[in-house]
Amino acid sequence: MKRRTKKERQQHLLQTIEENPFITDEQLATQFNVSVQTIRLDRMELSIPELRERIKDVAAKNLENEVKSLPLDEVIGEIVDIELDTRAISIFDVREEHVFQRNGIARGHHLFAQANSLAVAVINDELALTVRANVLFAKPVKAGDRVITKATVSGQNIEKNRTYIEVTSTVNNSVVFKGEFEMYRTKGKGESDETSY
Amino acid sequence: MKRRTKKERQQHLLQTIEENPFITDEQLATQFNVSVQTIRLDRMELSIPELRERIKDVAAKNLENEVKSLPLDEVIGEIVDIELDTRAISIFDVREEHVFQRNGIARGHHLFAQANSLAVAVINDELALTVRANVLFAKPVKAGDRVITKATVSGQNIEKNRTYIEVTSTVNNSVVFKGEFEMYRTKGKGESDETSY
DNA sequence: TATGTATTAGCACTTGGTACTAACACCAGT
DNA sequence: ACTGGTGTTAGTACCAAGTGCTAATACATA
Numbered sequence: 140m141k142r143r144t145k146k147e148r149q150q151h152l153l154q155t156i157e158e159n160p161f162i163t164d165e166q167l168a169t170q171f172n173v174s175v176q177t178i179r180l181d182r183m184e185l186s187i188p189e190l191r192e193r194i195k196d197v198a199a200k201n202l203e204n205e206v207k208s209l210p211l212d213e214v215i216g217e218i219v220d221i222e223l224d225t226r227a228i229s230i231f232d233v234r235e236e237h238v239f240q241r242n243g244i245a246r247g248h249h250l251f252a253q254a255n256s257l258a259v260a261v262i263n264d265e266l267a268l269t270v271r272a273n274v275l276f277a278k279p280v281k282a283g284d285r286v287i288t289k290a291t292v293s294g295q296n297i298e299k300n301r302t303y304i305e306v307t308s309t310v311n312n313s314v315v316f317k318g319e320f321e322m323y324r325t326k327g328k329g330e331s332d333e334t335s336y
Numbered sequence: 337m338k339r340r341t342k343k344e345r346q347q348h349l350l351q352t353i354e355e356n357p358f359i360t361d362e363q364l365a366t367q368f369n370v371s372v373q374t375i376r377l378d379r380m381e382l383s384i385p386e387l388r389e390r391i392k393d394v395a396a397k398n399l400e401n402e403v404k405s406l407p408l409d410e411v412i413g414e415i416v417d418i419e420l421d422t423r424a425i426s427i428f429d430v431r432e433e434h435v436f437q438r439n440g441i442a443r444g445h446h447l448f449a450q451a452n453s454l455a456v457a458v459i460n461d462e463l464a465l466t467v468r469a470n471v472l473f474a475k476p477v478k479a480g481d482r483v484i485t486k487a488t489v490s491g492q493n494i495e496k497n498r499t500y501i502e503v504t505s506t507v508n509n510s511v512v513f514k515g516e517f518e519m520y521r522t523k524g525k526g527e528s529d530e531t532s533y
Numbered sequence: 534t535a536t537g538t539a540t541t542a543g544c545a546c547t548t549g550g551t552a553c554t555a556a557c558a559c560c561a562g563t
Numbered sequence: 564a565c566t567g568g569t570g571t572t573a574g575t576a577c578c579a580a581g582t583g584c585t586a587a588t589a590c591a592t593a
């Protein structure tokens with residue numbers, strides 16, 4: 140059926156292309172029962188690029204994402220200062236994708252992930268694993284907040300290959316998260332590799 | 337400079353296109369100092385599709401990824417069974433992107449995320465936040481492992497709006513992770529909303 | 534010298550467009 | 564009844580980045 144007005148059709152057009160950027164003008168023309176030229180005029184008015192450009196945009200976004208998601212898998216948050224086996228600081232900007240849609244509060248595991256990543260990073264060893272963690276989520280964190288996390292090595296047990304780390308996260312100097320991490324490592328602080336595995 | 341052999345050039349071609357799928361035959365021809373036709377023949381022999389197809393492929397992959405990465409932000413692991421305010425079970429397949437490159441062991445925060453997600457999900461409330469967690473990483477988890485996580489509500493403190501949850505994760509019936517979660521919620525188990533916030 | 538492989542050139546054709554011109558339909562205002 | 568504006572359609576020339584095909588040329592090797 141013919142859409143009543145031009146506006147209605149254009150509204151629909153925007154939505155259709157948003158959902159499926161791979162659609163050609165000809166397919167759109169058939170779908171809306173208008174000529175290909177009308178679709179072209181519509182696209183121009185709405186400044187929607189042609190099929191190939193649309194696809195290229197989607198593809199380009201993909202390459203961006205690859206760059207973005209990789210470090211996200213490696214270390215959560217950006218390490219800004221580190222003194223191996225002593226302390227480390229990282230920054231994590233909370234964005235929309237990290238919070239509950241319902242109330243805008245950051246999901247706990249993102250804060251945990253930042254702390255855990257930092258605890259792993261501060262240990263000067265090839266193999267560092269989290270054995271145990273006691274964490275406290277002191278205050279809700281919202282999208283837009285910049286979380287600054289400090290990890291400090293607080294102790295060691297060389298016989299058990301353990302390192303203890305205290306982690307504190309703050310937003311605007313107010314503590315939002317605290318954690319104690321017990322980490323396993325193959326080698327003691329500053330040791331070379333004669334230590335038994 | 338001209339590449340010595342056809343094979344060398346084709347090897348290089350594969351690599352170049354892999355790195356930058358947005359390159360045209362003409363650009364490739366200039367780069368390798370051969371004619372456009374030669375590049376076309378090479379692509380045919382190597383069954384490399386034309387520029388537009390390559391871009392389309394990248395874009396299509398992107399749309400797939402969007403669908404994949406969204407639920408990952410919402411809940412880590414797939415919930416297979418749930419009885420609200422009582423217990424819940426989820427499954428999480430550990431893949432390459434979840435493990436340390438160096439030793440193939442899953443990063444702790446992914447296991448924590450699965451447990452935390454499940455603890456939030458089991459609570460029958462609009463607002464559920466993690467207040468505190470004590471977790472133990474009992475055994476390393478590797479890529480390919482299927483982690484089965486069970487969350488059980490173990491207690492409540494109605495005055496303090498707290499719910500306590502025990503979480504256990506196993507791989508092949510062997511415990512790999514245990515956690516106690518203290519959760520904040522606005523309403524008590526089964527209550528309606530007259531409770532104070 | 535003949536043969537095979539690699540390379541290059543040229544032409545017709547394809548898709549999915551842009552850019553532009555022209556025609557027509559219809560509705561409102563004067 | 565004529566004019567004007569908006570919306571729609573048709574048609575043409577052109578473009579990028581190809582495919583598919585034929586033909587010519589170079590070069591080495593048997």
